Amino acid sequence: MSSEQSAHEVASSLLAERGLTLKSLDVLQSLWAGYGQICRITATLNASPNSSGATSRTTSTTTSSVSTPQEVQSYILKLITPPPTKANNEGHTRKILSYQVEQYFYTTLAPQLPPHIPVARHIASIHEPRPDGGVSMAMLISDLKQTYPVAGEKRDVLNDIQVHAALDWLSSFHGFWWPRIPTLDRSQLVRPPLQEVTTDGQDARHKSVWLNGGYTYLATRRTEYANLAADHESEWWSLTDWEKDEFSIAELVASALEPKQEGWSPIEGYTTLIHGDVKSENLFTSKSGEEVVFYDFQYTGLGLGVCDLAKLFTCSVPLEMLVDDRPVPRELAMSEGEKELLERYWVRLEKESGKDYDWGIFVNHWEMALVDWLRFQASWGFWGNTEWLEARVRFILKNETLKDAVAGNAKMAGLWGKTDLP
Template sequence: MPSHKSAQEVASSLLATEDLHFRSLELLQSLWAGYGQICRITATPNASPNSSGATSRTASTTTSSVSTPQEVQSYILKLITPPPTKADNEGHTRKILSYQVEQYFYTHLAPQLPPQIPVAKHLASIHEPQSDGSVSMAMIITDLKQTYPVAGEKRDVLNSVQVNAALDWLSCFHGFWWPRVPSLDRTQLVRPPLQEVKADGHDARNKTVWLNGGYTYLATRRSEYANLAADHDSEWWSLTDWEKDEFSIAELVASVLEPKQSGWSPIEEYTTLIHGDVKSENLFTSKSGEEVVFYDFQYTGLGLGVCDLAKLFTCSVPLEMLVDDRPVPRELAMQGGERNLLERYWVTLKKESGKEYEWDIFVNHWETALVDWLRFQASWGFWGNTEWLEARVRHILKNEKWREAVAGNAKMAGLWSTTDLP
């Protein structure tokens, strides 16, 4: 698939492999920095029952094929045509790898999910490295809006029905993968961008999903961290100040939350597959809001499920569902609304996974995820329920029991070798 081919040409070619005839194309959006485009396309079955594509369907595509000869079916085309990989450009490399991760998710992992965890179904895709070092990718998946017509878009917050539906989807998704994560080959997981491109270049076709899900973790945000550490006018500069043996509280937290390719990890027993970019813009719901489906799996990888919740609560949950009173005080313990949402997720997570998760451990993980998420926002820019997030973290950081637990876990994870705790 040469990069100069138009979206229509790419769509027609991929559809033909599934014995489908291209009908129309609508540009939905251009991707970040001109890396490609997302289009809605329509297609109908080819008239000839003997066309070669009729024998090329796989189990993952048969369910999404058209059954009525003249029925027009809608699909989504994601076309990636980026510039060549630049070995020293972390943001560029992250994006390239993320598109490959997403393609792997839809082709290999999504077909394993049960019906109660809906995602788009993969129809056809292609991945072709180019002679100039770039890579061209394209993927056709089912159009979720046909069944889930309400887009989350950029409304900042969901309503209470949608929030609960999102929590139910996430708890089922995390619960499904939790007992299955140990079967993943960790040597094939995608490491932080600069490590990955240094080891394997731009081609990650043999890789799967991220070793560390999400795009905000400290190992891939060192430049932003350095900027925060230099900003002594910021309250949150304190996250970068030395806590123990030249490690800051932010580094201790990151060490605890970091999934390991090998060796012991304090979160290993609770590690699952996370979505990695949970927000209202990445979901559709039914008209009633009682059913939800997520998309955009570019940052899917290992992690704690609460890391997905930290972004959801900050960016897409109405503030009144989290706090009892307004204005939000400077320091804030967990309020009833926050607890209710967490308990809903926690109960379903345990049921779906068949695993136990003590509430105190769960809350410790949740608060650790909040501190890590605030570190990213403080270094990148705040948005969402900023008052709530900052107030919660101020409260968490004053909890000596929490600090000791983080320091102890970081020490056991091998962050430092001395015996004293803060």
């Protein structure tokens, strides 16, 4: 059976459970390493819907918005058919877990969001174990382009209006979840990939979102970190050099930003749910650009909202919105443009959450997030507003008071004496 036939079969099955008939299917893109497909499908309401909805699969469904038999509706099908999960393959395992996290987000968390924080609506999903030990997953969600027709596009910058709309969405999303984080069951959070999957390929579908949101955090990027540490010709080798009591500044910052499954964390009172992969490619906007909606929640998990902003500012915000003068100096303090964007986010975050966030603490968190994001880019490959990011981090690392505070927080969080850093 071809992959296209498989997508047709799955789409037809999911639609039938909702009393819908498949009309068309177009493959939009293949997933990473051939792990599946994303398709746009259209469907109409059956004249005589199948009321049984019986299936041998594990499914989850919600009410469809289809109103008349003649109305053609558009949906997005995300079909995942990866090879079996294996121990000690971090990249593969991260992807498998990320698809399960995304399915959990859409089925369980997204319905809790108020209308002013729009996301795609979950229609139906499948999570089906395979005889070879792998798993097949599929998710049917509403088509965002019907309401938000302008795609952010891959590795492109947004215009001023879109940037402001993205900040408003993120501050609302982060603010909504901030006071609700204590209600999450920490034991059900997804740990780093190699901790999560045993030699038998542990199934994490009954868990929720990542303990540490995003995909760049140091606990899962030790190989890249080691490569950077060995590259003495790189300026940013200094991030891996010993700073305080045999720990590098990169390790200290990573520890300070790391949510904990149990015990005290320096960011505990400010932890929220972050998107985890904020970039222009993962959003749509209205024609005016004044409304935005994000998608691709594979790396949603706990963290500081500023960690989402670090990637957004580097990869999708026009440089002229961040700096006052060109060319960018070698060392750069916070410019007025950067401050204005942060203040817009910060004010709305406090309003949405009903919580106080001292501006000084917020800026310290922001600067740590920039250092951590630079560490990933330096070890993986730079893109985006590289000059701005590097200039900001050079300036930040001159602040010995901040570095001492980071070291002190790491010590209090129990970093000292650990052998599995961070």
